[in-house]
Amino acid sequence: MPAAARADDRLDQVFHALANRTRRALLRRLATGTAKVGDLAAPFGMSLNAVSKHILVLEDAGLVRRTVLGREHICALNAGPMATAEQWLDFYSGYWNNKLDRLAAFVEKDSK
Amino acid sequence: MPAAARADDRLDQVFHALANRTRRALLRRLATGTAKVGDLAAPFGMSLNAVSKHILVLEDAGLVRRTVLGREHICALNAGPMATAEQWLDFYSGYWNNKLDRLAAFVEKDSK
DNA sequence: AATTCTGTCAACCATTTGGTTGAATGATTT
DNA sequence: AAATCATTCAACCAAATGGTTGACAGAATT
Numbered sequence: 001m002p003a004a005a006r007a008d009d010r011l012d013q014v015f016h017a018l019a020n021r022t023r024r025a026l027l028r029r030l031a032t033g034t035a036k037v038g039d040l041a042a043p044f045g046m047s048l049n050a051v052s053k054h055i056l057v058l059e060d061a062g063l064v065r066r067t068v069l070g071r072e073h074i075c076a077l078n079a080g081p082m083a084t085a086e087q088w089l090d091f092y093s094g095y096w097n098n099k100l101d102r103l104a105a106f107v108e109k110d111s112k
Numbered sequence: 113m114p115a116a117a118r119a120d121d122r123l124d125q126v127f128h129a130l131a132n133r134t135r136r137a138l139l140r141r142l143a144t145g146t147a148k149v150g151d152l153a154a155p156f157g158m159s160l161n162a163v164s165k166h167i168l169v170l171e172d173a174g175l176v177r178r179t180v181l182g183r184e185h186i187c188a189l190n191a192g193p194m195a196t197a198e199q200w201l202d203f204y205s206g207y208w209n210n211k212l213d214r215l216a217a218f219v220e221k222d223s224k
Numbered sequence: 225a226a227t228t229c230t231g232t233c234a235a236c237c238a239t240t241t242g243g244t245t246g247a248a249t250g251a252t253t254t
Numbered sequence: 255a256a257a258t259c260a261t262t263c264a265a266c267c268a269a270a271t272g273g274t275t276g277a278c279a280g281a282a283t284t
Contacts, residue, residue: 008136011131011136012131012133015127015128015130015131016127018127018131018200019123019128019130020124021120021124022272024120027204031203031207036231038230038231046272046273047274047275048230049231049232049233050273050274052231052232053272054272057271070230070280071231071279071280071281071282072229072231072281073231073232077204079204079207080208082201082204082207086202086205088130089194089201090198091143092143092194093198096191096192132241132242148260148261149260149261149262150260158244159243159244159245161243161244161245161261161262161263162243164261180261182250182251182260183250184251184259184260185262225284226284227284228281228282228283228284229280229283230281231279231280231281232278232280233276233277233278234276234277234278235277236273236274236275236276237272237273237274238271239270239271239272239273240270241268241269241270241271242267242269243266243268243269244265245264245266246264247263247265248262248263248264249261249262249263250260250261250262251258251259251261252257252258253257253258253259254256254258
């Protein structure tokens with residue numbers, strides 16, 4: 001397994017985990033402090049089971065860590081992998097300005 | 113439809129578009145300059161059709177713009193939406209350092 | 225010891241995803 | 255006008271997603 005594949009796997013997981021508003025909301029909530037699974041689920045109009053699955057996805061992406069304390073599962077934000085994602089995005093910072101017009105430039109050049 | 117929903121829709125689309133290594137590779141390629149669909153597809157071990165669909169996903173997320181020039185479709189990177197994603201991630205910058213230990217802190221406090 | 229509470233596991237379901245192949249469309253070349 | 259080239263459209267498929275409900279397991283309460 002090439003080393004690059006593992007990095008890609010992680011990016012796949014992280015971006016996928018973030019590509020859902022429920023999961024993003026869970027992360028926001030966890031930014032305010034640790035919480036039990038039940039606490040996390042309460043505000044959402046869906047079953048505890050559904051939220052439990054979302055938490056699993058976040059955990060697999062490394063964005064949430066869990067500690068079992070008796071019958072309660074305490075979840076905590078682990079924002080580290082977000083840095084990886086932002087690092088990837090950062091490569092494109094240089095293109096955020098007016099490179100939107102590459103296409104226009106291409107077409108103009110071509111039609112001359 | 114509340115205004116916040118639209119922002120979430122866009123984040124859903126952008127993060128989902130990025131959650132696939134083929135699409136990320138397409139973006140990397142487009143960072144070096146515009147390209148036709150066929151050119152984009154060539155390096156990948158999959159059908160042109162498959163790549164065409166990936167481009168559609170990128171286009172829907174606003175990450176790629178297309179201009180039809182005769183029978184050729186010229187694709188260009190549009191990195192703008194990445195800024196939106198990075199902005200979202202940026203909220204968590206404060207948590208990248210040592211907040212990994214929130215959980216440990218919680219447990220420690222609790223067990224005292 | 226019985227009950228209740230927290231959370232997972234398992235099965236199921238509809239929809240989406242990521243890929244395929246084959247046919248159609250439109251522009252270019254011969 | 256015929257053939258070829260660049261792409262999309264349409265149908266299909268297996269696997270993954272996001273949700274449900276019901277049963278189970280382990281801890282805490284009574």
